[in-house]
Amino acid sequence: MEDLEKLLLSAQKGDKNAFGKIYNLFMKRIYRYCYLNSGRIEAAEDICQETFIKAWKSLPSFSLFKGGSFQAFLFRIARNCIIDLSRKKKELPLENALEVETVERVEDCVDREERISQVRQALSALREEEKHLVVLRFFEELSFNEISKILDIKEGALRVKTHRILIKLKDVIKI
Amino acid sequence: MDRLDDLRKKYISTDPPQSLGKGWSGIEEKLGAQETPSSFTTHYIGTLALSFLLLSLLIVGAAKASKPGDKLYPLKIITDKAEAKITRNPELKIERRAEDIIRVSDDPKRLDDAIIRYQKTVKEATQEVKPTKANKLQQTLQRQEEKFKVQAKFHPALSEKLDEIIKVEQRVEGQVEGVENDDRRQEKGKVKNSHNTNLKKN
Numbered sequence: 001m002e003d004l005e006k007l008l009l010s011a012q013k014g015d016k017n018a019f020g021k022i023y024n025l026f027m028k029r030i031y032r033y034c035y036l037n038s039g040r041i042e043a044a045e046d047i048c049q050e051t052f053i054k055a056w057k058s059l060p061s062f063s064l065f066k067g068g069s070f071q072a073f074l075f076r077i078a079r080n081c082i083i084d085l086s087r088k089k090k091e092l093p094l095e096n097a098l099e100v101e102t103v104e105r106v107e108d109c110v111d112r113e114e115r116i117s118q119v120r121q122a123l124s125a126l127r128e129e130e131k132h133l134v135v136l137r138f139f140e141e142l143s144f145n146e147i148s149k150i151l152d153i154k155e156g157a158l159r160v161k162t163h164r165i166l167i168k169l170k171d172v173i174k175i
Numbered sequence: 176m177d178r179l180d181d182l183r184k185k186y187i188s189t190d191p192p193q194s195l196g197k198g199w200s201g202i203e204e205k206l207g208a209q210e211t212p213s214s215f216t217t218h219y220i221g222t223l224a225l226s227f228l229l230l231s232l233l234i235v236g237a238a239k240a241s242k243p244g245d246k247l248y249p250l251k252i253i254t255d256k257a258e259a260k261i262t263r264n265p266e267l268k269i270e271r272r273a274e275d276i277i278r279v280s281d282d283p284k285r286l287d288d289a290i291i292r293y294q295k296t297v298k299e300a301t302q303e304v305k306p307t308k309a310n311k312l313q314q315t316l317q318r319q320e321e322k323f324k325v326q327a328k329f330h331p332a333l334s335e336k337l338d339e340i341i342k343v344e345q346r347v348e349g350q351v352e353g354v355e356n357d358d359r360r361q362e363k364g365k366v367k368n369s370h371n372t373n374l375k376k377n
Contacts, residue, residue: 016206020199031191041192048191049202056206115185122182138179139186169179 008070012059019059023052026071029140030078036116036135037082047085051078072146079132079150125172130165137162243275243288252292265300266315272296273319276340280330290336 004025010018030051035044054077062073123131132151136142144162148155238250259267272293279285297316304312320341327334 012209014209016203019206020203023199023202028191032186032189035189035191036186045192049205052202053205053207057208057210060209060211116189119182119186122178135186139183 004070008059008062011056012062019052019056022070026074027052029071030074032116033075033078033135033140034082036119037079037131038085039120041113043085047078047081050081054081069143069146069149071140071142072149075136075140075142075146076150122172126165126168130161130168133158133162134165134169242279242285243292244279244285265303266312268296269293269300269312269315269319273322276333277322277326280326280333283332286332286336290340293340 004022007018007022007025011022027048031044031048034047034051035041038044038047051074055074058077062068062070123134126134129151133147136147136150137144142150144155144158147153148158151158153161234247235250235254238247238254241247241251255268255271259265272289276286276289276293279289300312323333323337323340327337
């Protein structure tokens, strides 16, 4: 955690190498969050990249010492990018999708797609906001305080919502 | 809860494609300048100032259309006073208040308010007017009087109050004439004095 603080302070002063290290620390988490919510590999990549570019731009305004959580800051940007994308409903041409997929092994790609589609299917009974809440709370294991900052919901209301979602999920996926 | 754990494991094991792992160099190229906190503040203050300006313009615009007795009418008086001061044209206030009288000439309640306001404005303008411009004020008052007389033919409520308005106007016109005469007398005196001092010198 101390390392992250140092990296953040350096990145806030414009150190791109420090930000590169931060990117490597969070890239996987942001990518799978984007992938689950966008449903497309190439869209997830785009959103992931955009998230880090936007985070870099607004990094000086982020304050760790005022109780800010960097992962909440990053996930909030990612969520906004996902919302923007769903508004635009921008579809990438098929050739692009094929290009990306030929880079790695087909089995890896199918494997990943299968895993994420199982998760997506299990959560399909939930509303968008509820899905975000489940992913952030139970998969990414973020605190209620952090999630409240990402989703712009008061902590108390968030706890009540989570409780209700768990009841709802019990019926759907028999947890 | 096992099922949720299972889903979590599946979610966590979703690794990004290798291309993204190497993608830092691609992102690094796209990183532009960072937004400094001061630029956030400037942006915030700028937006706030612009919103305030737009809101003010909207309110002033609404006030311009108000009639005597309306809630925004006092604001109209203030903006007209400011406009008259900036353009150095005290007659402007008189013309605007006269327009107000004509606009409410069918509404006796508002008409009373408008007449009181008009009389006040005329008195104010008389005190403010410079002796050299007294003639212009007098002409403005005469013009308004004529307008009122024409409108009175069509609006009985205004017709009833017409004498009241004209009396005040005439009283004020007399004062204006007085100011003008005093001014002329002073000027004549000055000329005489300078003439006398010149004679003495000679």
